[in-house]
Amino acid sequence: MAECFSLQNVLETFKSSLSDNKEVYIKYYIAGWRELVSFMNSLGTVFSFISKDAVNKIQILENFLASENGSHYLTIQSMLKFELDNELVDLTKRANHPESGCRTLLRLHRALLWLELFLERLRTSTEESKTSVMCSEAYNESLARHHAWIIRKATGVAFCALPGRDAFFEVMNAGSHEEVVNLLGEALPLISEVYQITEDLYAKNNLLELP
Ligand code: 1Q0
Numbered sequence: 473m474a475e476c477f478s479l480q481n482v483l484e485t486f487k488s489s490l491s492d493n494k495e496v497y498i499k500y501y502i503a504g505w506r507e508l509v510s511f512m513n514s515l516g517t518v519f520s521f522i523s524k525d526a527v528n529k530i531q532i533l534e535n536f537l538a539s540e541n542g543s544h545y546l547t548i549q550s551m552l553k554f555e556l557d558n559e560l561v562d563l564t565k566r567a568n569h570p571e572s573g574c575r576t577l578l579r580l581h582r583a584l585l586w587l588e589l590f591l592e593r594l595r596t597s598t599e600e601s602k603t604s605v606m607c608s609e610a611y612n613e614s615l616a617r618h619h620a621w622i623i624r625k626a627t628g629v630a631f632c633a634l635p636g637r638d639a640f641f642e643v644m645n646a647g648s649h650e651e652v653v654n655l656l657g658e659a660l661p662l663i664s665e666v667y668q669i670t671e672d673l674y675a676k677n678n679l680l681e682l683p
Contacts, residue, residue, distance in 0.1 A: 477511040479646040483659040486666055494669055495547040498537060498577070501666070502530045505580055508587070514643060518633040521626060526583070532576045545573060548670055552677060566683045575682040578674065584667050585614040588660065594640070595656040603634045 482504055489500035509523045509530070536545045544554035551573045555561045561572045569575075589610035597606060608631045616624055634640070646652045674680050 477507065477514060477643070477645055479644045479652065479655050479659065482507045482511075483655065483662065486659065486662045489666055490662075490669075491547065495549045496666055496669055497547055498533055498545055498551065498573075501548070501577075501580075502533050505530050511643070515635065516633060518630045522630065526580070529576050529579055532571050533573060536573050548577060549673060551577070552673060552679070556677065561679075562683055563679075564683065572682075574679055577670075578679065578682050581667070581670050581674070582615055582618055584663065584670075586610050588663050588667055589613055591656055591660055591663070594637075595653055595660065597637060599637070601637055603637050603640050604631045607631045607634060 485500050485504040485507060489497045489504065491497060505526060509526050512519045512523050512526075533545070536542065536551075539545075541554065543550075545551050555572055555574050560569050561574045562569045587610075590607055593601070593606035593610060594603070608628060611627060611631070616627075619627070635643070641649050641652050644652055646655050671680075
């Protein structure tokens with residue numbers, strides 16, 4: 473049976489995703505996303521269009537991992553090397569490899585920045601703070617610039633359907649407000665580290681704008 477969402481699980485998976493020499497294991501990275509998607513699903517059907525896209529991307533990466541080339545998809549670092557060396561990435565426009573691991577993971581990577589910005593707002597929020605405002609501010613500072621108008625519009629509508637701060641803390645299933653705030657304080661540096669490692673790697677290889 474699927475376990476109930478817990479913030480602790482998210483923290484654990486992102487922790488497991490970092491190897492000793494600071495590579496990022498794809499298996500745990502996408503497990504973290506699966507956990508977040510299950511959380512999002514519990515918030516209602518207005519978020520289906522978002523979770524569908526997220527699941528689709530997670531699935532693409534899982535398929536690579538399970539394929540005969542799976543060993544090359546162990547870490548984000550090894551995936552980049554493998555796909556670039558073998559010309560498996562569309563670099564300037566979508567053509568022969570519209571669903572490369574590199575471009576797919578980049579979409580999740582951009583969403584990770586949204587998550588980081590949103591969780592930081594949540595961590596430092598007060599009783600009066602609105603989740604919808606925190607969410608859209610984080611979105612405008614991250615994903616929005618990569619999204620077409622129609623998606624920004626739909627996303628804005630979805631944000632308005634978010635539960636209030638108290639209910640939100642509740643579904644996070646991590647104890648009292650204080651405990652949630654502490655756990656967020658623990659999770660954020662990790663998420664931020666995973667984000668930064670990936671960002672630097674993509675930047676170094678000139679892959680931040682993959683179509
Ligand atoms: C709780 C509210 C969730 C809000 C999620 C914010 C992200 C909005 C993203 C909107 C995506 C719209 C659907 C399609 C977009 C694609 O066009 C786009 C680009 O891909 P492509 O193939 O067209 O080039 N895709 C993306 O940008 C990927 C988006 C992935 C979003 C993954 C969101 C996962 C949800 C997480 C819930 C987190 C809950 C936070 C609190 C958890 C507490 C630990």
